[in-house]
Amino acid sequence: MFGLNTECILDLDTTRQYFTLDDYKKGTARWCPGCGDHSVLSAVQKLCREEQLPPEKTVFVSGIGCSSRFPHYMDTYGFHGLHGRAFPVACGVKFRRPDLHVFVVTGDGDCCSIGAGAWLHAIRYNMNMTVLLFDNNIYGMTKKQTSPTSRMGTISNTHPHGSVLPPVNPIQTTLGVANASFVAQTADWVRGHLYATIKAGYEHKGFSFIRILVRCTHFMNELANEMISNKEHLIMLSHEQGINPDEATLKMFARQEAHDPTDIHRARQLAESEEVHLGLFYQDKNAPKYDQYGAHNLGFGVDQRMAAINAELDRFAV
Amino acid sequence: MKNTTEQVESPVQLPNKKKTLRGHIVEIVSDSGEGAQKAGQSFGAISAKMGNGVWTVEIIPADIQPPARTKESASGIRIRLGSETVTNAGDEADLVVAFNEVVPYARIEQKAYREGTLFLIESKWGEDNNKAVRSSYAEALEDFRNRGYRVYEIPMEKECLRWAPNAKKGKNMWVLGLLCNIYQRDLGLAEGQVRQTFRKKSQEVIDSNLTLLKAGYGWAEENLDFQFDIPARKAEQELVVMNGNEALSLGIVASGIEVCSMYPITPATSTTHHLAEYIEKAGGIVHQAEDEIAAIGFAIGSSYAGKTSVTVTSGPGLALKTEFIGLAVMAEVPLVIIDVQRGGPSTGLPTKVEQSDLLAVLYGQPGDTPKIVLAPSTIEECFQFVILARKIAEAFRVPVILLSDANLGTGVQPFPRPSIQPEWLAAPIDQSPWKENGKPYGWDPQTGLSRRPVPGQPGGEYTLTGLAHSEEGKVTYDPDINQRASAMRSRKLAAFGRTLKPPVVHGDEEGDLLLVGWGSTRGAIEEAVDRARELGAKVSSLHLRFLSPMEPGLKDIFRRFGKVMTVELNYSDNPNDPLITPENRRYAQLAWMLRASTLVDIDCFSNVQGQPIRPASILQMIRKELNL
Known part of the structure; x- marks a missing residue:
């Protein structure tokens, strides 16, 4: 709170003010009106304020695509890099600077198609970062091409007669990777749930993978309307160890189902079912974390380093 | 017997x-x-x-x-x-x-x-x-x-x-x-x-x-x-003996680099084997990434958030890293990239020597991507140049590519034991408030140089992007700004070039033939020149260590010789081969660059046989050229 970061006590600055929402806002988001990305941006800015994350200690790393413009709208540090490559960059940031709060913003094409290899390995590294997968089932920025998560039969500019393959299921995939530690799903239009999920992800000390169902009202309006109007379609996973939104949000769900997030077998069954479940599928707080592997070896003093180099040179001495 | x-x-x-x-x-x-x-x-x-x-x-x-x-x-x-x-x-x-x-x-x-x-x-x-x-x-x-x-x-x-x-x-x-x-x-x-x-x-x-x-x-x-x-000369200085890849590894730690992010590839990997053995004692870590692209991505992320990091690779890996190298140039992220070259193209000759990546590192990326390229010519330089590369990368906010090769990587040679200097080790990351008026790219118009905000610096918040951007780091499609930003990134090379001295000619400063080389061929070229000079040949040699930007004064040196010829381990058409004419002949890589930059009609002597070049073959070429 009040901008204090206990992970970096040397930076203790009692004169610092309380951060408001405005301290995290930058520019005007250029997403289409009605795009689901706007509500995620609001939720994340609210999280930053609630957690009083110092803007200079917070980094948003993204790839390429509509959602990957996200860092430009946050008044924190940001890294808007290459298509599909947000994960390696974010891992490098977190590895070198465990004191920074790292968020990854990626889309269905960025994460599940061009960046799929890095995605699987980032799950395995399990470094402490919050991953927001904006899944709108379509390529928006390049003007409506089939995405790896597009439903079979989706009409797009690359498949004018309908896409021909079943989609990648990001939750199912993530749950299939060794060392997955936090796997959750939410949706942009259930704002209370969206916020509660991002907050739970932020609080998890590991790789928090959050798939956010996001509406693309421009290219996928029909699907967007269907997702919003069909309340029966959404099932909220409930558990005291799960995502627990406010009362008002709970009332929005016609259907709820109890699910213990330590039960990975049930989590996989849920991920594979025809219905859409929102909530925490799986959490393992004890999974090994790669950031702990390296952190203690960084920032040595000059004397210690010189001694180690000279000892090594001795081995080659004539 | x-x-x-x-x-x-x-x-x-x-x-x-x-x-x-x-x-x-x-x-x-x-x-x-x-x-x-x-x-x-x-x-x-x-x-x-x-x-x-x-x-x-x-x-x-x-x-x-x-x-x-x-x-x-x-x-x-x-x-x-x-x-x-x-x-x-x-x-x-x-x-x-x-x-x-x-x-x-x-x-x-x-x-x-x-x-x-x-x-x-x-x-x-x-x-x-x-x-x-x-x-x-x-x-x-x-x-x-x-x-x-x-x-x-x-x-x-x-x-x-x-x-x-x-x-x-x-x-x-x-x-x-x-x-x-x-x-x-x-x-x-x-x-x-x-x-x-x-x-x-x-x-x-x-x-x-x-x-x-x-x-x-x-x-x-x-x-x-x-x-x-074989009588030995008692060394006056304390010596160390190691191969070029081990020298690179020691150079990495002595340069203050703490993160080496790599993916296994021959013949570069032994550098990181050695590094992994002891870097943790010196404060640092070797990260084995899931692929070549992730290896450089991780290094760039780590550099962006702290001190300069290094990635180590060879030809095919370099090809995969191309897009990220372009990003590092565009977003001005300091980075050291070590390329221990092997035979190409494609997977080529994994264990054999070649110097074929020069044009690829310079021109491999789409768009204009000015970067600094160095080539050590001895095992000792493999050590020194990593320290130099890290300094340049940070001062000029640019990726620096070090071109070693399989010959240097596996060659073992003694050299004076380096005296490790505390100033080589990078200073702690600056976390003081950012004072540059909110500009993450406050380019100095004379040099193109700018200071780099590091996450953790209050007031320095910006979003790094590979898109065209202004001094404020804002995405822009303004034609004037892109022109200016490109000029600023290019200007840094000119500014760095001003710090270089003209290279020293081996042999007389004028003569009938000048051989120009780079990288691991230096020993063989100079030995051949020495032998030829004993036979009375007016031949000298010049060895380039800086390839982008190149050392100054080359044209003046070339002018004092009857003929200038590069000696390289990469492909060139033999002028006597069928269909080859002076116009369509494809020259060796340094020869291309020198012809373009000096407008001197420079010839080349090169092969891609995967073997270190022999002094005798160079000597034979000299005798032929000079009718000895």
Whole structure:
């Protein structure tokens, strides 16, 4: 709170003010009106304020695509890099600077198609970062091409007669990777749930993978309307160890189902079912974390380093 | 073979057995897995410790376990010894130790031996149970003698079996003992070297290898009729001896770099093997990424958030890193990229030397991507240039690419022990408030330089992007801003170029022919020039260490020579080949660059045979060029 970061006590600055929402806002988001990305941006800015994350200690790393413009709208540090490559960059940031709060913003094409290899390995590294997968089932920025998560039969500019393959299921995939530690799903239009999920992800000390169902009202309006109007379609996973939104949000769900997030077998069954479940599928707080592997070896003093180099040179001495 | 006339104990009392030489070239060739390289590296290290000039280079088969007794299985090492500093692998070998009669043919194909080469061959194949093996052995020996080699049959395995149950495991150390006797190496030093080589093994293994070392030494003493003395110059400075990849690894730590992010690739990986052994004691870590792209992405993320990081790769990996290199240039992220070059194109010749990545590193990315490129030309420079590269990367906020190659990477040479300076180690990350008026790219119009905010600096918040951006880091499609930003990134090269001195000509400053080289070929070129000058040729050479930007004053130097020619290990069309004309001829890579930048009609002498270039082949070319 009040901008204090206990992970970096040397930076203790009692004169610092309380951060408001405005301290995290930058520019005007250029997403289409009605795009689901706007509500995620609001939720994340609210999280930053609630957690009083110092803007200079917070980094948003993204790839390429509509959602990957996200860092430009946050008044924190940001890294808007290459298509599909947000994960390696974010891992490098977190590895070198465990004191920074790292968020990854990626889309269905960025994460599940061009960046799929890095995605699987980032799950395995399990470094402490919050991953927001904006899944709108379509390529928006390049003007409506089939995405790896597009439903079979989706009409797009690359498949004018309908896409021909079943989609990648990001939750199912993530749950299939060794060392997955936090796997959750939410949706942009259930704002209370969206916020509660991002907050739970932020609080998890590991790789928090959050798939956010996001509406693309421009290219996928029909699907967007269907997702919003069909309340029966959404099932909220409930558990005291799960995502627990406010009362008002709970009332929005016609259907709820109890699910213990330590039960990975049930989590996989849920991920594979025809219905859409929102909530925490799986959490393992004890999974090994790669950031702990390296952190203690960084920032040595000059004397210690010189001694180690000279000892090594001795081995080659004539 | 058996020396029956001389039954004296000490070689010192054998003046007719011992011959004094200025230098010698030794090769050990065996089937893959028989440890010839370990024996040769140890022999080179012992010789360096005695004060001899040494250069060693490995002969590496493409497969891990190729079928035994085939040319494909040939594995080994060349060790060149001299009284003075040795800068390259030289020409034909003077003495060969062969573990069977088939593997030497891989080297004979490379014209590695000459008439008079001493040929020490394992004799057991002549008594093999298999008739085909026996006749192969007999035929080969006859062939070797017809080629003029002086053949000595050595009962290596038989002798080893007297001391060790598994001769295949320890034969290499027996051979090391043999060589130590032939070249009068200090046995105490040799024993120390064996202990060092097997330091991770059990005492039992160490003892067994020490026994075999001494047995080989004793056998040669009693049974061979020749010994060589290559006088050593007692080193005035303390020396270290290592290969180029180990020098890179030490340079990484000495430069203050803490994160090395890599993906395994030959011949670069041994750099990171060595680094992984000790970097954690010095404060740092080797990250093995999931692929080449992630390796550089991780390094860039780490550099962006802190001190400069390094990634280590070779040709195919460099190709995969292309997009991220472009991002590092565009977003001005300091980064060191080490490319230990191998034969190309594509997967090419993984274990062989080539200098074919020069144009790829300079022009591999779409768009204009000015970056700094250095090429060490000695093992010592492999160490120094990493420290230099890290400094340049941070001062100029730019990726720096270091072009080493398989020849430097596996070549072992002694050099003065560097005195580690505290100022080489990077200062702690600046976390003080950012004062540059919110500009993450406050380009100085004269130099293009700007300060870089690092996450954690309050007030420095910005979003790094590969999109065209303004001084404020804002995405913009404004044509003037993109023009200006491109000019600023390019200006940094010009500014860096102003810090460079003109290169020094080796030989006279004017003459009939100037050879221009870069990277690992320096030793061979200068040796050839020296030999040609002894013959009266007016030839000199120039070696470039900075390839982007290039050192100044080149055109002035070139003007003082009748002809200028590059010597490189990459492809160029032979002007005499069918269809090749002066207009369509494709030149070697440095020649392209020098022709473009100086407008001098520069010729080139290059090949892609995967072998270190030999002084004799350069000398032959000089004689042809100058009609000597």
